[in-house]
Amino acid sequence: MIKKEMFDKNFQENMVLNFDVSSLTSIGTGGKCLYFLKIENRKSLLDTVTKLTENSVKFIVIASGTNILFNDGFLNIAVLKLGKEFNYLRFAKAPKIIAGAACNLQRFIVDCARHGYDFSFLAGIPGTVGGAVMGNSGGNDNFLNDSLQEIRYFAVNKNKVEDKTIEIKNASQYRSFHVADLAVLTDIILQGEKEDRELIFKKIRENIKIKKAKQPLNSKNAGCFFKNIKGCHLKTGEMIDKCGLKNFSYGGARISNKHANFLENHSNASSKDLLILSKIIKYFVKSGFNKELEYEVSMIGF
Ligand SMILES: Cc1cc2nc3c(=O)[nH]c(=O)nc-3n(C[C@H](O)[C@H](O)[C@H](O)COP(=O)(O)OP(=O)(O)OC[C@H]3O[C@@H](n4cnc5c(N)ncnc54)[C@H](O)[C@@H]3O)c2cc1C
Known part of the structure; x- marks a missing residue:
């Protein structure tokens, strides 16, 4: 077992045990991890990764958490986030x-x-x-x-x-x-x-306008949940829409009404709600289009 005292004093302060990972993600679900560490510089990063590796503690890096789903419950991993120097x-x-x-x-x-x-x-x-x-x-x-x-x-x-x-x-x-x-x-x-x-600024403004019109930018979500399928004439969102699933919900999780490839945490969803909803989508797309969907979001701890 790795202990807080094994780390340099400077970053013991930045190490939080039993950290609620839901606060790290845009979709806002998930349980607690072993440690959360904010790492401000390269030396601390080297020390931390070395200590975690020597002690066989699994870890992942999180950035803004906009394309990630952590499982509920206890996650036996350390979660690292890069700070200032990076x-x-x-x-x-x-x-x-x-x-x-x-x-x-x-x-x-x-x-x-x-x-x-x-x-x-x-x-x-x-x-x-x-x-x-x-x-x-x-x-x-x-x-x-x-x-x-x-x-x-x-x-x-x-x-x-x-x-x-x-x-x-x-x-x-x-x-x-x-x-x-x-x-x-x-x-x-x-x-x-x-x-x-x-011209670049004009394209930026246009792309943001299109995004606002097509994607649910104000709900709790993790971007597109599934990848598009290579060679398939329909995008994954279009297949889910054609299955009649827009706005369908399971527990606190819902398929966006604006873009069917976005799953939303609309009412205190658990990650289990989102997982089950994703399996329902996979089932319908397989039955309707004979296509296997692959997750685009990083699924951690499932
Ligand atoms: C409303 C909304 C709209 C979106 N629209 C789009 C879109 O149009 N196109 C698109 O491509 N994506 C889109 N996304 C998804 C997402 O924003 C992007 O994938 C984004 O680039 C993820 O960046 P992040 O910093 O949040 O990464 P995170 O979600 O924090 O991490 C993503 C993955 O990268 C790994 N990772 C992150 N940083 C590091 C690192 N330094 N070292 C090692 N591993 C690392 C994580 O472990 C995780 O597996 C959207 C998301 C939302 C919420």
Whole structure:
């Protein structure tokens, strides 16, 4: 068992035992984890990951928690969140952009636009640059990871923790990003594409308008719950809608009336309510369209 006293005094203060993870996510459900640690700098991160690894404590990193569902009850994991030193954005010699994993995604888009780089397809998507890379976020068939050049991360191999930088090529997998030994993504190096600034801001405004019209931005949800299916002429939301499931609820969980691929915590839902609702959707889509849906949200502790 790992004890609080084993950690450096500076970050003992930032370590909370038996932490309520529902407060970390946009959907607002889930139980309690073993420890929650906010980590402000690289040295603390190295110490923490090393101690957790040496003591065989499983951990995950959470960013803004906008694409994640934790199970109810007790979760035997530590949850880490990156702080100050990982929240930065720098513009190096064009076209190189360097972001800390904890940099807010909307700040990234707007600052990039000011420098004439077009990431307007990400406008209105909540979260961080790190979270967006881990899920290869995007919209309208554009993906953030198409611009990835390099990443810096903490790798865990058996009991060894290593600070690594690698080049990235062909990271365009739909809504996923896979680096075998990646435990914590810390820095992201991208190549931007230049565009007229006014035009970029116009596209940002238009994309936000479209998002507001199509997605339930004011309810408690985790974005699209399921991935779209490659080669399928219907989007997953359209299939769920065609099954007549919009507005269908189970317990406190409901399928959004605005966008059927968004599951909402509309009335003190538990994660179990959301899980059961997701299984009902899977059943109907399989029966109606003979398609197997895959979760887009990260399902933790199920
Ligand atoms: C209203 C709404 C609308 C949305 N619309 C879109 C959309 O149009 N397109 C789209 O692609 N997504 C959309 N999303 C989903 C979500 O916003 C994105 O996936 C976002 O990029 C997730 O970022 P995050 O910082 O919240 O990551 P989190 O949800 O905190 O984490 C996501 C995953 O990444 C891992 N992770 C995060 N940071 C790190 C790190 N530093 N190191 C290692 N692992 C890490 C987590 O463990 C988790 O598995 C939407 C969500 C909401 C709530």
